[in-house]
Amino acid sequence: MLEGLRRRFGLAQFDEKADPAKLARIGDEVRARLATNPRAEDRGGAKADLFLVPDMLSPDQCKRLIKAIDSRITRSTLFSDRVAPAGRTSSTHYFRKDLPETRAATAAIDATLGIERRHGETLQGQRYLVGQEYRHHCDFFRQDRPYWPGERPRGGQRTWTAMIYLNEVEEGGQTEFPTLGLVVTPRPGLMVAWNNMDRKGRPNRATRHAALPVLAGSKYVVTQWYRQEDWQVSRG
Numbered sequence: 149m150l151e152g153l154r155r156r157f158g159l160a161q162f163d164e165k166a167d168p169a170k171l172a173r174i175g176d177e178v179r180a181r182l183a184t185n186p187r188a189e190d191r192g193g194a195k196a197d198l199f200l201v202p203d204m205l206s207p208d209q210c211k212r213l214i215k216a217i218d219s220r221i222t223r224s225t226l227f228s229d230r231v232a233p234a235g236r237t238s239s240t241h242y243f244r245k246d247l248p249e250t251r252a253a254t255a256a257i258d259a260t261l262g263i264e265r266r267h268g269e270t271l272q273g274q275r276y277l278v279g280q281e282y283r284h285h286c287d288f289f290r291q292d293r294p295y296w297p298g299e300r301p302r303g304g305q306r307t308w309t310a311m312i313y314l315n316e317v318e319e320g321g322q323t324e325f326p327t328l329g330l331v332v333t334p335r336p337g338l339m340v341a342w343n344n345m346d347r348k349g350r351p352n353r354a355t356r357h358a359a360l361p362v363l364a365g366s367k368y369v370v371t372q373w374y375r376q377e378d379w380q381v382s383r384g
């Protein structure tokens with residue numbers, strides 16, 4: 149098919165690392181699991197698969213994760229070339245996977261979603277100070293972007309995002325999903341988990357979201373992104 153036609157009709161070329169059939173199956177499995185979890189609250193409705201699950205981590209676990217984040221932190225980067233450099237102003241911590249608090253957090257998230265550890269990216273922590281934010285964006289990858297050849301061999305497309313708030317923010321810092329009409333207020337231990345794909349296994353733009361600016365206090369979260377294939381730290 150001609151490249152121009154493909155682009156005009158928004159048809160992505162088939163890529164086995166972003167395979168709609170596989171992505172739809174992962175979406176179905178995780179949604180079915182969360183839908184039968186009495187602690188999970190469905191907030192995505194017909195537009196997206198999105199659930200809230202409270203008390204994923206104890207207050208003590210949250211405190212220890214915050215301490216780890218503060219111990220080693222660097223300016224957050226963007227995978228996307230489309231978000232303005234000012235669009236993500238938080239700082240990031242990459243958790244060592246052998247630490248007990250990292251293992252406890254990833255085990256709890258994996259078990260709740262029913263996704264195997266091999267699909268999980270390195271667990272990240274984010275810290276937002278007053279004025280810091282992450283403007284509206286989607287977490288999925290676009291195959292027509294310069295970052296895709298780099299992300300593709302590292303496990304391919306992103307499937308689910310699971311984020312757990314670690315503290316209460318004095319003011320601001322909510323996560324907003326404008327298309328879903330949803331604003332989530334940070335609460336320690338609360339997880340928000342969503343499928344970045346739609347039910348046909350294609351990127352779901354209804355999952356567009358932002359971390360609203362922190363107005364007072366600070367905000368700490370851990371974020372787990374899952375990939376269609378096995379996560380690879382180095383390329384190959």
Ligand SMILES: O=C(O)CCC(=O)C(=O)O
Nearest residue numbers: 282322323358359369371
């Ligand atoms: O911190 C938040 O509320 C959202 C963060 C986010 O969207 C991301 O890190 O991709």
Ligand SMILES: [Fe+2]
Nearest residue numbers: 285286287357
């Ligand atoms: Fe995001």
